[in-house]
Amino acid sequence: MKAQPKASHFIDGEYVEDSDGAVIESLYPATGEVIARLHAATPAIVEKAIAAAKRAQPEWAAMSPMARGRILKRAAEIMRERNRELSELETLDTGKPIQETVVADPTSGADAFEFFGGVAPAGLNGAHIPLGQDFAYTKRVPLGVCVGIGAWNYPQQIACWKGAPALIAGNAMVFKPSENTPLGALKIAEILHEAGLPKGLYNVIQGDRDTGPLLVNHPDVAKVSLTGSVPTGRRVAAAAAGSLKHVTMELGGKSPLIVFDDADLDSAVGGAMLGNFYSTGQVCSNGTRVFVQKAVKAEFLKRLKARTEAMLIGDPMDEATQIGPMVSWAQREKVIAYIEKGKAEGATLIAGGGIPNNVSGEGYYVQPTVFADVIDNMTIAREEIFGPVMSVLDFDDEDEVIARANASEFGLSGGVFTADLTRAHRVVDRLEAGTLWINTYNLCPVEIPFGGSKQSGFGRENSLAALEHYSELKTVYVGMGPVAAPY
Numbered sequence: 001m002k003a004q005p006k007a008s009h010f011i012d013g014e015y016v017e018d019s020d021g022a023v024i025e026s027l028y029p030a031t032g033e034v035i036a037r038l039h040a041a042t043p044a045i046v047e048k049a050i051a052a053a054k055r056a057q058p059e060w061a062a063m064s065p066m067a068r069g070r071i072l073k074r075a076a077e078i079m080r081e082r083n084r085e086l087s088e089l090e091t092l093d094t095g096k097p098i099q100e101t102v103v104a105d106p107t108s109g110a111d112a113f114e115f116f117g118g119v120a121p122a123g124l125n126g127a128h129i130p131l132g133q134d135f136a137y138t139k140r141v142p143l144g145v146c147v148g149i150g151a152w153n154y155p156q157q158i159a160c161w162k163g164a165p166a167l168i169a170g171n172a173m174v175f176k177p178s179e180n181t182p183l184g185a186l187k188i189a190e191i192l193h194e195a196g197l198p199k200g201l202y203n204v205i206q207g208d209r210d211t212g213p214l215l216v217n218h219p220d221v222a223k224v225s226l227t228g229s230v231p232t233g234r235r236v237a238a239a240a241a242g243s244l245k246h247v248t249m250e251l252g253g254k255s256p257l258i259v260f261d262d263a264d265l266d267s268a269v270g271g272a273m274l275g276n277f278y279s280t281g282q283v284c285s286n287g288t289r290v291f292v293q294k295a296v297k298a299e300f301l302k303r304l305k306a307r308t309e310a311m312l313i314g315d316p317m318d319e320a321t322q323i324g325p326m327v328s329w330a331q332r333e334k335v336i337a338y339i340e341k342g343k344a345e346g347a348t349l350i351a352g353g354g355i356p357n358n359v360s361g362e363g364y365y366v367q368p369t370v371f372a373d374v375i376d377n378m379t380i381a382r383e384e385i386f387g388p389v390m391s392v393l394d395f396d397d398e399d400e401v402i403a404r405a406n407a408s409e410f411g412l413s414g415g416v417f418t419a420d421l422t423r424a425h426r427v428v429d430r431l432e433a434g435t436l437w438i439n440t441y442n443l444c445p446v447e448i449p450f451g452g453s454k455q456s457g458f459g460r461e462n463s464l465a466a467l468e469h470y471s472e473l474k475t476v477y478v479g480m481g482p483v484a485a486p487y
């Protein structure tokens with residue numbers, strides 16, 4: 001098989017198998033071919049991984065942040081050296097075009113290791129608080145064993161975005177990738193150990209929604225960071241609350257992208273396409289509700305249709321391919337059902353709307369699809385589709401569009417295209433979302449915090465802010481004189 005790893009799990013510095021676990025077949029989304037066969041973690045594997053993490057963590061926490069950082073930076077270098085190999089693996093795991101994975105996925109993971117490796121010595125400092133004769137100081141201390149649970153759209157990036165801040169802060173991690181994309185995280189674990197990470201600190205176990213709770217409910221786990229859907233987030237946060245674990249929730253969205261009539265239209269069209277079709281639309285922060293001011297609607301749709309219909313759909317391993325399959329057959333079925341719903345509810349189909357005819361029947365392909373004349377209460381305007389389906393909605397003025405943009409349970413992201421700079425800042429200030437873009441869309445460099453508000457989650461990944469979610473403050477009050485006791 002094309003991508004069979006040495007074993008299903010990576011625990012305590014080595015590959016481990018337990019064939020009693022349920023079989024997980026890893027399918028290549030472009031063909032449906034089985035490329036690896038793995039096993040879900042049994043309770044014994046879960047125990048082994050958590051025990052290894054718990055054993056290894058104190059010594060790691062006792063090292064200086066600088067020494068920990070050196071290992072992460074070496075891992076970043078190895079990832080960059082192996083970018084091609086890792087990108088091909090990411091494409092096999094997810095079906096995302098190689099054109100994307102070579103620039104986006106291992107690169108973004110390496111950026112996380114480099115950033116957190118580099119900022120650690122200063123980023124983990126505490127404070128000194130003068131109190132007259134006395135004083136106090138704070139220390140940032142690790143939480144202990146942290147669990148990461150990943151979604152299938154960015155398997156390598158998620159494994160690194162969670163692993164890098166957890167490790168630099170002195171924690172150990174047990175990571176469970178999505179059952180749809182089990183392969184990438186194992187390579188990340190291998191590379192971290194090759195870079196010198198002591199064994200037990202970054203463990204990967206396979207499994208699905210039945211395995212996740214074994215991690216989330218475990219008494220030796222201090223924190224859970226989930227990337228997934230809102231319903232899963234609710235379940236995981238509720239389970240974690242049972243033992244008061246720290247949680248970070250990176251969940252779904254239905255983000256607004258607002259195009260004013262003074263915008264650079266080619267940029268706005270490009271931003272809307274990137275914000276709906278990149279990774280075949282499987283991006284949490286996508287601007288799937290594109291509000292276009294009426295005066296430019298016709299021209300916007302004309303350019304959007306031409307550029308959408310020119311997109312190259314096909315074999316993800318072909319460098320020219322711009323749009324690959326969905327990650328799974330189930331996801332394709334879900335997206336097609338939404339497209340049918342859009343048609344049935346009366347939206348105007350502008351481009352796509354079905355299965356492309358130039359690709360193999362076994363692959364999980366869907367055409368990039370644009371609907372116009374979408375009304376706020378249509379299903380495609382309210383629910384997260386997680387596929388290449390853009391809804392274009394009309395609007396007249398600023399107050400109206402802000403109110404409509406905010407009328408969503410989600411609050412992950414948003415964007416605005418306009419030439420009027422004061423309007424741009426005024427509008428993003430009023431949009432209820434964790435990450436906003438002006439005159440661009442979906443850029444998520446590691447230097448900036450990323451995360452959601454409202455039902456899209458809480459906690460932030462990346463930037464110095466992430467360190468606060470993988471550590472806690474310890475305060476020490478120092479008395480410098482005799483204790484003046486009144487009794």
Ligand SMILES: NC(=O)c1ccc[n+]([C@@H]2O[C@H](COP(=O)([O-])OP(=O)(O)OC[C@H]3O[C@@H](n4cnc5c(N)ncnc54)[C@H](O)[C@@H]3O)[C@@H](O)[C@H]2O)c1
Nearest residue numbers: 150151152177178208209212213228229232250251252284
């Ligand atoms: N905000 C972000 O950063 C971000 C990034 C990528 C994807 N997402 C969201 O993820 C979703 C798509 O990914 P998905 O389909 O893999 O999501 P999902 O919620 O189905 O699964 C996410 C992960 O949670 C695990 N899981 C499921 N039930 C669990 C439970 N009860 N306890 C513990 N673990 C459990 C799954 O096995 C998987 O690893 C979309 O909603 C998308 O918006 C968010």
Ligand SMILES: C[N+](C)(C)CC=O
Nearest residue numbers: 154282283284285444
């Ligand atoms: C975090 N991001 C936007 C890169 C991927 C989310 O699906």
Ligand SMILES: [K+]
Nearest residue numbers: 027093180181
């Ligand atoms: K897969």
